[in-house]
Amino acid sequence: MSDNLKIIADKFLSSDNIYILTHKSPDGDTLGSAFALYYALKAKGKSVRVLCADTFPKKFGYMYEAYEDKDFEPKLIASVDVADLNLLGNLSDIYAQKIDICIDHHKSNKIEAPLKYVSVASAATCEIIYTLLGYMNTEFTPLVCDCLYTGISTDTGCFKFSNTTPITHKIAAELMEYGCDYVNINKIMFDTKSKARIEMERMVIDTMQFEYDDRVAIIVVTRQMLTNTGMDESDLDGVAAIPRQIEGVDVGITMKETIDGGYKISVRTSESVDASKICAALGGGGHARAAGCSVNMSSQEAKEAILKAIKPLI
Amino acid sequence: MSDNLKIIADKFLSSDNIYILTHKSPDGDTLGSAFALYYALKAKGKSVRVLCADTFPKKFGYMYEAYEDKDFEPKLIASVDVADLNLLGNLSDIYAQKIDICIDHHKSNKIEAPLKYVSVASAATCEIIYTLLGYMNTEFTPLVCDCLYTGISTDTGCFKFSNTTPITHKIAAELMEYGCDYVNINKIMFDTKSKARIEMERMVIDTMQFEYDDRVAIIVVTRQMLTNTGMDESDLDGVAAIPRQIEGVDVGITMKETIDGGYKISVRTSESVDASKICAALGGGGHARAAGCSVNMSSQEAKEAILKAIKPLI
Numbered sequence: 001m002s003d004n005l006k007i008i009a010d011k012f013l014s015s016d017n018i019y020i021l022t023h024k025s026p027d028g029d030t031l032g033s034a035f036a037l038y039y040a041l042k043a044k045g046k047s048v049r050v051l052c053a054d055t056f057p058k059k060f061g062y063m064y065e066a067y068e069d070k071d072f073e074p075k076l077i078a079s080v081d082v083a084d085l086n087l088l089g090n091l092s093d094i095y096a097q098k099i100d101i102c103i104d105h106h107k108s109n110k111i112e113a114p115l116k117y118v119s120v121a122s123a124a125t126c127e128i129i130y131t132l133l134g135y136m137n138t139e140f141t142p143l144v145c146d147c148l149y150t151g152i153s154t155d156t157g158c159f160k161f162s163n164t165t166p167i168t169h170k171i172a173a174e175l176m177e178y179g180c181d182y183v184n185i186n187k188i189m190f191d192t193k194s195k196a197r198i199e200m201e202r203m204v205i206d207t208m209q210f211e212y213d214d215r216v217a218i219i220v221v222t223r224q225m226l227t228n229t230g231m232d233e234s235d236l237d238g239v240a241a242i243p244r245q246i247e248g249v250d251v252g253i254t255m256k257e258t259i260d261g262g263y264k265i266s267v268r269t270s271e272s273v274d275a276s277k278i279c280a281a282l283g284g285g286g287h288a289r290a291a292g293c294s295v296n297m298s299s300q301e302a303k304e305a306i307l308k309a310i311k312p313l314i
Numbered sequence: 315m316s317d318n319l320k321i322i323a324d325k326f327l328s329s330d331n332i333y334i335l336t337h338k339s340p341d342g343d344t345l346g347s348a349f350a351l352y353y354a355l356k357a358k359g360k361s362v363r364v365l366c367a368d369t370f371p372k373k374f375g376y377m378y379e380a381y382e383d384k385d386f387e388p389k390l391i392a393s394v395d396v397a398d399l400n401l402l403g404n405l406s407d408i409y410a411q412k413i414d415i416c417i418d419h420h421k422s423n424k425i426e427a428p429l430k431y432v433s434v435a436s437a438a439t440c441e442i443i444y445t446l447l448g449y450m451n452t453e454f455t456p457l458v459c460d461c462l463y464t465g466i467s468t469d470t471g472c473f474k475f476s477n478t479t480p481i482t483h484k485i486a487a488e489l490m491e492y493g494c495d496y497v498n499i500n501k502i503m504f505d506t507k508s509k510a511r512i513e514m515e516r517m518v519i520d521t522m523q524f525e526y527d528d529r530v531a532i533i534v535v536t537r538q539m540l541t542n543t544g545m546d547e548s549d550l551d552g553v554a555a556i557p558r559q560i561e562g563v564d565v566g567i568t569m570k571e572t573i574d575g576g577y578k579i580s581v582r583t584s585e586s587v588d589a590s591k592i593c594a595a596l597g598g599g600g601h602a603r604a605a606g607c608s609v610n611m612s613s614q615e616a617k618e619a620i621l622k623a624i625k626p627l628i
Contacts, residue, residue, distance in 0.1 A: 158472050160472055160497075160501075169487035170487050172473070173482075173484050176479070182474075187474075195560055202519045205512060245506060246507055246509055246512055247509065
C-alpha cells in the first residue's frame with residue numbers, strides 16, 4: 001500500500017499544473033494537507049492551486065497568507081482528506097470525474113481515482129502527506145510543518161483522541177524539530193474563543209437540565225440564541241460535547257432547534273450506554289458513543305421523548 | 315548531568331526502605347513521578363512509601379488504587395517534582411533535612427540533597443523518571459506508563475504549552491507503545507468538569523466586562539460564588555485563563571475576592587502587553603505573560619486601579 005504512495009510521489013514530481021481539492025466546510029486537516037502539498041510543489045517550481053467550495057476560515061490564515069491563487073488549466077487533480085464526492089460541495093460538478101489522485105484517511109472513503117491512497121490507521125491525512133513529502137524529497141520548511149502540524153493536532157484534539165498513535169507523536173516530534181510554531185497553532189485552535197462563542201456557551205449552560213440522578217444532562221440551542229449571538233450552526237463545533245464532560249453524566253443530550261421549529265438531537269454517551277440505541281428509538285442512528293436524530297416536536301415534547309428513549313437503557 | 319541520573323538509578327537499586335516525597339496540593343506530575351517510581355521499585359522487591367502533605371485527589375485514583383501504604387523506617391528519602399522545602403507542606407518539619415535524592419524540573423529548585431538531578435529542559439519530572447527507569451532497567455508496565463503519561467500530559471496541557479519538546483512527544487510515543495491508557499487519562503484530565511465547576515464558570519462569565527475596545531476582559535470570582543458552588547480556591551485552576559482566551563483580548567484580568575474582602579488579581583497578556591508591568595504598578599509582579607498582585611480595595615476600586623495601570627501599556 002505504501003508503494004502506492006511512492007507512485008503518487010513520483011506522479012506529483014513528474015507533473016505540473018496541479019489542482020488540489022479540499023472538502024467543503026474546510027478543517028485543519030484538509031487545508032493543512034493541501035497547503036503543505038502546495039508549498040512543497042511550489043518549491044519544486046510547479047504551478048499549483050488549492051480549491052475549496054467554501055472560503056478558507058480566518059483562523060487558518062497563517063497557512064494561506066503566502067498562497068497565491070493563480071488560474072491555469074489543470075493537468076493533474078488531487079483530492080486530500082475528501083471522503084466522498086458530495087463533500088466537494090460545488091466543486092463536485094466540475095471535478096467529480098476528473099480526480100487523478102485521492103489521498104485520505106477516512107474509512108468511509110468512496111472516491112474513485114486512478115491513484116488512490118487511503119490509510120485508515122493514520123490519525124490525519126496530514127500524517128500521510130508528511131510521508132509523501134519525505135518520498136518527494138521536499139524541504140520541510142517551518143511553513144510546511146505548520147500546515148502538517150495543524151492537521152494532526154486538530155484531527156486528534158491535540159493528541160487526546162483515540163485515533164492518536166505512537167506514529168502521530170513521532171511525526172509531531174519531527175515537525176517541531178523542523179521549527180513548526182506549535183504553541184501559536186495550538187493557542188489558535190484550542191485556546192481561542194470568539195465573544196459570541198463565550199456568550200453562546202453561557203446561554204447554553206443556562207439551559208442545562210439534569211435527569212435520572214444526574215446521569216443525563218440536556219442542553220438546548222435555540223434559533224433565538226443563534227440570532228442573538230450572530231452565530232450560525234457551523235460555529236457550534238464542540239457544543240455537543242459540553243453535557244457529557246460533566247462528572248457522572250453518562251448521557252449528554254444537545255437539542256438544536258431547526259429552522260422549521262423541530263429539533264436536531266445529538267447524543268453522546270459513556271461506555272455504559274449505547275447512544276445509537278437511544279437515537280434508533282426516535283428514527284435516528286449513529287455510533288455507540290455518538291449518535292443523532294431529528295424530531296418534529298416542541299422543546300418539551302422532544303425532551304420527554306428522548307428521556308423516554310433513554311429510560312430502558314440507563 | 316545525566317551521569318548524575320545514572321548514579322541516582324544505582325542508588326535506588328542498591329537501597330531498600332524508600333520514602334518518596336511529593337509536593338503539597340499534589341498534581342499529575344508529582345504523583346505520576348512518585349507512583350511510577352513506587353511501582354518500579356516494588357517490582358524490584360523493595361519496601362516503598364509515597365508521602366504527601368495533602369490527600370491524593372480522587373481524579374488520580376487510577377494511579378494509586380494499587381498502592382499499599384505500609385509504614386516502615388526509611389533508609390532512603392527522595393523528593394520528586396518538589397522545588398522548595400515549603401512545598402512539602404507539613405512533611406517539611408520531619409523530612410526537610412533528610413532528603414537524599416532530589417529529582418525535579420523546576421528552574422526555581424532550591425532543595426539541597428547529596429544527590430540532585432534538576433533538568434529544566436524537561437517538560438515534566440515524569441520525563442526524567444522515564445529516563446531513570448530506563449537506567450534502572452525496570453519493566454514499563456501499563457500502570458507505570460499511565461503514571462508517567464499523566465505527569466507529561468498534565469504539565470504540558472496535553473502537548474500544547476511551550477515547554478513541550480520533541481523529546482516529550484517521543485516519550486509519549488514510547489509510553490503508548492507500552493500500553494498506557496492515554497484516551498482515558500486525557501478524558502479525566504481535560505474533558506471532565508464537576509457540576510460545581512460548570513456552574514462556577516457560568517457565574518464567572520456572567521461577570522465578564524470588556525474595556526479599551528474589547529482588548530481587556532475582566533472577570534470576578536466572589537466569595538459568594540465559592541460558597542454557592544461549594545468550591546474552594548484550589549478548584550479554580552484554569553479559571554484565570556478564561557478572559558485571555560477570547561479572540562482579540564490582549565489583557566485578561568481575573569479578580570478573586572479574598573477572605574478579608576480585598577482582591578487577588580491575576581493578569582494574563584498576549585505578546586503585545588507586559589503583564590508584570592501592569593502588576594508592578596499595584597505592588598505585584600510576575601512574568602511578562604502572567605503576573606499578579608493583591609489589592610485591599612472594593613471591587614469597583616480594584617477594577618479602576620487595574621484599568622488605570624493598563625492604560626499606558628495598551
